[in-house]
Amino acid sequence: MSANIRVGVLGARGRMGAEVVKAVTNASDLDLVAQLDLGDSLDQLVTSGAQVVVDFTTPDSVMKNLEFLIQNDIHAVVGTTGFDSARIDSLSKELSKHPKVGVLIAPNFAIGAVLMMEFAEKAARYFESAEIVEMHHPAKVDAPSGTAARTAELMTQARKDSKKGAMPDATKQSLEGARGSKVGDIPIHSIRAQGLVAHQEVLLGGVGETLTIRHDSLDRAGFMPGVLLGVRSVINHPGLTHGLDKFM
């Protein structure tokens, strides 16, 4: 019989972290061995023997956390956002010195969001036009969302690979901001409204038709199957993995 995986949680008192604590506790093949939050010493992760640590903290602290984990040969599943290419490079460099450690960075752990990104990437090869609308609760601090930005990057690459030219757009007179923000080739529109949770719509258009792929995330519980899949998979995937789809 294989032993349970020993899991630690960073940001355990946050809304996502608390959900992870609950999900790990309820999983029969995982043992929760540490739950830390702001002000707690990272050393507990070592003394508790954590094999995998789930990080839902903040852009400010996540890099320091990951350096510590990698140096102590602890795998990581990261839901914190804010990873630009400088941060990715820095992580890859650190990981190259600890070749057995695996780190999963995922902009979104909902299975539906992962599929949305995969489908959007594939469809981007077939349509002239593509835009993203992402809709979130008004307490969100960043716009566009990490998921929307990541989707746009994937779609931009797909358009390049399939030799798409510029999108048709005759706009001449425009109020500032009307046509959204661009990540790569893709305009992203960010809506913030009371009553929303986390939603994204990818619109693709060709002559006479449109294809729309929409993900609605209404409850943090919907992220847990993806987080647990990450925990179970990262142990066998050394190096840096970007996106949960690699484990599906």
Added chain:
Amino acid sequence: MSANIRVGVLGARGRMGAEVVKAVTNASDLDLVAQLDLGDSLDQLVTSGAQVVVDFTTPDSVMKNLEFLIQNDIHAVVGTTGFDSARIDSLSKELSKHPKVGVLIAPNFAIGAVLMMEFAEKAARYFESAEIVEMHHPAKVDAPSGTAARTAELMTQARKDSKKGAMPDATKQSLEGARGSKVGDIPIHSIRAQGLVAHQEVLLGGVGETLTIRHDSLDRAGFMPGVLLGVRSVINHPGLTHGLDKFM
């Protein structure tokens, strides 16, 4: 038996104008007496005895057209966009000198669009958050659309009348354009994609719920019942009327 109304069309070779020519021709209570386009002399409108003229031309020529019509005591139904408050003031002044003439300016002649605006205005009184997404074919030159801007103005006034404060929005880090353009209090997001025709979605949000009102306009034929309603009504409504809803 009442005589038919004599109707002229300005911009008769444009896509909307051609549709109006067809609709007027098919209406048993209307007579098409003049169809003009770029380069034709406006004098034909007088010699043909037009009582009402429908204008689907361009922002550049519409003011000159309307001055001519008002001075010749001809009523007007105007679908051309680009009316700001300076233009509205100038028209009102001109009309005050010709108290029998009626001019209808409508940002949208589709019955469904008129209802969308009316409902959005009413609902704006009850919800904390409100945003607009408008989606059009990529040949459209202006963003946001005239309909979206008008909807936002009506909703802004409704929010003021019901003493709404600022919308909740915690956005701190944002790419330029992500949160759209603002008309009054309302962020508007403009999508331009192949395969679209003319669509608008108004999203309203309060604690635990959202209300969405969406209009899809797939065919210019859908505007004609509204244009004809305008033609038949403007004769009995001297002065400036803004919005087809006043005649519904």
Added chain:
Amino acid sequence: MSANIRVGVLGARGRMGAEVVKAVTNASDLDLVAQLDLGDSLDQLVTSGAQVVVDFTTPDSVMKNLEFLIQNDIHAVVGTTGFDSARIDSLSKELSKHPKVGVLIAPNFAIGAVLMMEFAEKAARYFESAEIVEMHHPAKVDAPSGTAARTAELMTQARKDSKKGAMPDATKQSLEGARGSKVGDIPIHSIRAQGLVAHQEVLLGGVGETLTIRHDSLDRAGFMPGVLLGVRSVINHPGLTHGLDKFM
């Protein structure tokens, strides 16, 4: 200074009832004086001096509860569903003997749902075609929902008042159930899926255009402003009131 309204809750341990208990407790102008559930004696409502009772129980018990309340001159706000015309008639008869008592029956207390019904009713006068899609979590026992049925009744009456004929529909070969269930003139389609909460979409169609009105209810907290509005208003509205819109 006016005294607080004394409020009792029936079905207080149910999901909606528990939310009402919380909302009444938090409202500074209301006093929670009784919270009853299955097996508790209704007499407590009298001894506690409740002026208004909110009933979120079951179709099986609601009629008995209302008879008791009316006979004891206690006003009622009712969220329980299952009211057909026989039940409405029976209530009206009972109320005629107690002319000071007010009873509010509402198929939905979300402000957005009330507006959706009002808008659907108005728009039904202008469009040839109309259908309803309602979407709920898979634990719901009835289909279609009470809100969808009520919306369909209101729209059917509006179509009759505006002399609409039968909707266009050329369907000849059809699998059983494909075209939904009809309430009055309106086909209703009921979707039940994991991940949904409570959603309804009303689609109206005319030549070249469609208008869609959608309500999404993601959290029971969204019903509480409507329930409290009902509690505060029913005291001054003797007799039977159907629909929260009468108090808006």
Added chain:
Amino acid sequence: MSANIRVGVLGARGRMGAEVVKAVTNASDLDLVAQLDLGDSLDQLVTSGAQVVVDFTTPDSVMKNLEFLIQNDIHAVVGTTGFDSARIDSLSKELSKHPKVGVLIAPNFAIGAVLMMEFAEKAARYFESAEIVEMHHPAKVDAPSGTAARTAELMTQARKDSKKGAMPDATKQSLEGARGSKVGDIPIHSIRAQGLVAHQEVLLGGVGETLTIRHDSLDRAGFMPGVLLGVRSVINHPGLTHGLDKFM
């Protein structure tokens, strides 16, 4: 230099057929050699030397047409609907006697619809609940649409392959038709309304999240790239091919 492909059209005066005639005429690598409609003799297809025939006729005549084509070693691209397993078996049998002939049967030639079906099939493996809403103009005679039925078949097989159990559904009291028609495991809801063209929405739900894939087809022109892809590909794909995705 390779010679052009010689193409015939059956149902050439129908709305889709006329569009095909136009598209073939405009394609520089295709020659339109025959355009037939009701009452014309199929022999013209042989005498004109057609290599591929596109059939947009009716369920009543398509089987007879295909027998003729196969027996004369002419490839076929079929947009006509109404293929059940009996018809498929009969075709396969006929084709086994003419091993060089290729027949493509596609429920939908829009690239976006083909992708929608592919994505729906893949996503069906990951979600507990799945339903389809298809929306068409009111002149459509069958419900559900061929595209919806085909999507449901693909999804049903995907659910079986991934060992999905029955969908959660607690419905006890239900009006007839409320829960749609079932094709395989999947409930399909068919909406028919003025102002619609051809639209389909596939909804998938799991704990806390939903994924929606929607295709909107606004113009028959949107089908032509798919029809021409079929014409060019079927020549090199002997036997029966079901679904345009096999050629993408």
